[in-house]
Amino acid sequence: MSSGSGPAGGLQPERTSLAWYRTCAALLVLGLAAPRLTWSSLDGWALLPAGVVVAGSCVLLTASRRRYLRVRRSLRQDSAPPLPDGRLPMLASGLALVLAALAAWVVLGPH
Amino acid sequence: MSTSRFPRSVYSRGTEPDARFSLANERTFLAWISVGLALISVGVGLESLALNLQPGYRLAASVLLVLGGIGCPVQAWFGWRQVETALREGRPLPFTPMLVGLPVLLAATGVLVVLALATR
Secondary structure, rough: OOOOOOOOOOHHHHHHHHHHHHHHHHHHHHHHHHHHHHHHHHHHHHHHHHHHHHHHHHHHHHHHHHHHHHHHHHHHOOOOOOOOOHHHHHHHHHHHHHHHHHHHHHHHOOO | OOOOOOOOOHHHHOOOOOOOHHHHHHHHHHHHHHHHHHHHHHHHHHHHHOOOOHHHHHHHHHHHHHHHHHHHHHHHHHHHHHHHHHHOOOOOOOOOOOOHHHHHHHHHHHHHHHHHHOOO
């Protein structure tokens, strides 16, 4: 994890930002695909958890972009952080668990 | 030092670590989330697609994968918390239970899929 002579903080912030985009994209795609599988057993209610995941991943997408810019700025200034905290990780975990619950429903629930 | 960072049980302790380690911790967190999403995708696909497999073993494999899909986000969050706290306090990094759980789960799922193929 060397920082060399590249941008402040090396390439770490960019890698982290890309990892966030990747995860947001995966959450979004699964959230959009979920109603197809849950509609037969949940009817219109299928849109509720799927909507939560889709909306949540959009929030995550925009928030992680702002997070990346803030990290870049605070690293460049080398002043006291604070760097971002655990709010976005908590949201991402929650959305992943919602999708896991939907998956459990599809696998184990009525068809 | 900011007082409004969540969770306070992490940020009220120790001092600010090297930013690169915090960012690496975040990437590890996101990797666990991604693994969890991949597991539930395979688990749902296994059960939903019209595959020629023995139903009992197939269901067992799907259930295992979905359980993994629940364990991974849980590991992601609590692992992130513990590592961030350890980084702040300069302690050794804690053990990651899912690093044992995941290979065991995948091996068991593989066995179940082979059985599902063999007994269809």
